[in-house]
Amino acid sequence: MDVSIVVPTFNESENVRELTRRIDASMAGAGYSYEIWFIDDSTDSTPEVLWELSEVHPEVRYIHRTTNKGLGTAVVEGFQRAQGQYLVVMDADLQHPPELIPTIIDRLHDGIDVVIPSRFIEGGSDGGLNLFRKFVSWTARTIARVSIHKLRNISDCTGGFFGVRRGVVEGVDLDPIGWKILIEVLVKGKYSRVHEIPYGFESRTAGESKMSLREQWNFLRHIVKLVRNNPEDRRFYLFCFVGALGVVVNLLVMTLCVRVFHLHPVGSSVVASLIAMAHNFLWNDRVTWRGTDSVVAWRRVLRFPVFVAISAIGILVTAASVELFLWLRWSELMGQLWGIVCSTIWNFLANNRWTWREISAKSSRRVIVTRERTNLL
Numbered sequence: 345m346d347v348s349i350v351v352p353t354f355n356e357s358e359n360v361r362e363l364t365r366r367i368d369a370s371m372a373g374a375g376y377s378y379e380i381w382f383i384d385d386s387t388d389s390t391p392e393v394l395w396e397l398s399e400v401h402p403e404v405r406y407i408h409r410t411t412n413k414g415l416g417t418a419v420v421e422g423f424q425r426a427q428g429q430y431l432v433v434m435d436a437d438l439q440h441p442p443e444l445i446p447t448i449i450d451r452l453h454d455g456i457d458v459v460i461p462s463r464f465i466e467g468g469s470d471g472g473l474n475l476f477r478k479f480v481s482w483t484a485r486t487i488a489r490v491s492i493h494k495l496r497n498i499s500d501c502t503g504g505f506f507g508v509r510r511g512v513v514e515g516v517d518l519d520p521i522g523w524k525i526l527i528e529v530l531v532k533g534k535y536s537r538v539h540e541i542p543y544g545f546e547s548r549t550a551g552e553s554k555m556s557l558r559e560q561w562n563f564l565r566h567i568v569k570l571v572r573n574n575p576e577d578r579r580f581y582l583f584c585f586v587g588a589l590g591v592v593v594n595l596l597v598m599t600l601c602v603r604v605f606h607l608h609p610v611g612s613s614v615v616a617s618l619i620a621m622a623h624n625f626l627w628n629d630r631v632t633w634r635g636t637d638s639v640v641a642w643r644r645v646l647r648f649p650v651f652v653a654i655s656a657i658g659i660l661v662t663a664a665s666v667e668l669f670l671w672l673r674w675s676e677l678m679g680q681l682w683g684i685v686c687s688t689i690w691n692f693l694a695n696n697r698w699t700w701r702e703i704s705a706k707s708s709r710r711v712i713v714t715r716e717r718t719n720l721l
């Protein structure tokens with residue numbers, strides 16, 4: 345079997361016949377053997393329609409689930425049942441054009457690991473969504489791309505239309521919360537080449553949307569879970585947490601020096617800053633950039649001075665920001681705040697690149713992302 349098309353369905357009795365007809369028509373001349381797996385959680389007459397379809401079309405297979413519902417798990421179940429070498433996932437409501445499937449398979453056949461039809465590259469459009477849904481969709485995509493490193497170069501990571509080689513998901517423990525199965529695949533899957541194809545997203549003509557506020561919440565829970573389980577994405581949050589802890593240590597030491605040991609405030613400030621810096625370094629070394637360390641001893645010893653030098657530049661960045669705000673006649677406190685944001689980002693990126701480069705290099709795999717230039721439909 346060449347291709348398995350996995351379609352999650354929930355109350356799509358008005359759409360599955362037309363979808364099957366269009367898939368059959370588009371695959372007819374493509375030269376690939378295929379099956380269509382409907383994974384159905386419906387409470388309407390969809391299972392009866394699927395049964396009728398499977399009687400007429402030998403390619404149509406389906407299961408009707410009464411427990412363990414949900415779009416994400418439906419796709420995972422489809423992957424487990426699929427026989428094909430290439431797996432395509434799409435919605436049942438005809439928002440994803442089945443006519444694109446042969447192209448998706450051609451690209452996978454040419455050596456691409458993950459093919460993503462995209463609404464957001466030249467030639468694509470998301471005309472099927474109203475303005476509010478467009479805004480919600482943009483926000484979700486931005487949150488995903490900012491939080492998760494592997495999604496940064498993918499223009500349409502929240503869509504439900506994509507194709508993968510079987511090996512990308514085989515043996516991978518996919519455990520999505522909610523709908524965004526593609527994000528789960530992109531974070532956990534085994535792949536090195538991604539290809540995007542522009543397409544026009546259609547509006548739903550029959551049946552009802554199942555998108556809800558609860559799904560937006562599930563999406564956020566899913567992102568948090570993926571970030572927590574991925575050392576690469578977790579690092580920035582750990583780094584900020586360690587930094588915040590460092591501020592508390594700094595203030596405690598300062599209080600101790602001034603109130604208990606009666607040291608000069610400026611001397612106390614320097615001591616407090618140095619101790620906080622050492623504190624931050626140790627936590628970052630032990631936790632944030634934790635890793636099996638096969639680095640030679642002298643390079644490890646060098647880490648602390650490099651860390652201090654980077655922090656010193658961070659302090660200069662903050663001071664420069666205050667200077668800039670004063671020059672613009674804006675508030676110096678806002679300048680300090682802006683400086684802290686900029687220097688935190690600088691400190692993180694610089695430490696990731698230089699201080700703990702052996703650890704960060706280990707986790708960042710290179711993925712090549714290419715794009716089709718024209719809309720092929």
Ligand SMILES: Nc1nc2c(ncn2[C@@H]2O[C@H](COP(=O)(O)OP(=O)(O)OP(=O)(O)O)[C@@H](O)[C@H]2O)c(=O)[nH]1
Pocket residue numbers: 351352353354355356383384385413414415418434435436437439504548552553554555
């Ligand atoms: N198996 C299964 N499929 C589901 C479930 N919820 C939604 N689906 C299917 O997932 C696909 C996407 O759902 P839609 O309601 O179209 O979501 P959407 O495309 O984001 O929203 P619209 O643009 O309004 O259509 C459709 O094929 C649904 O039938 C579910 O709980 N279980």
Ligand SMILES: [Mg+2]
Pocket residue numbers: 435437439548553
């Ligand atoms: Mg839809």
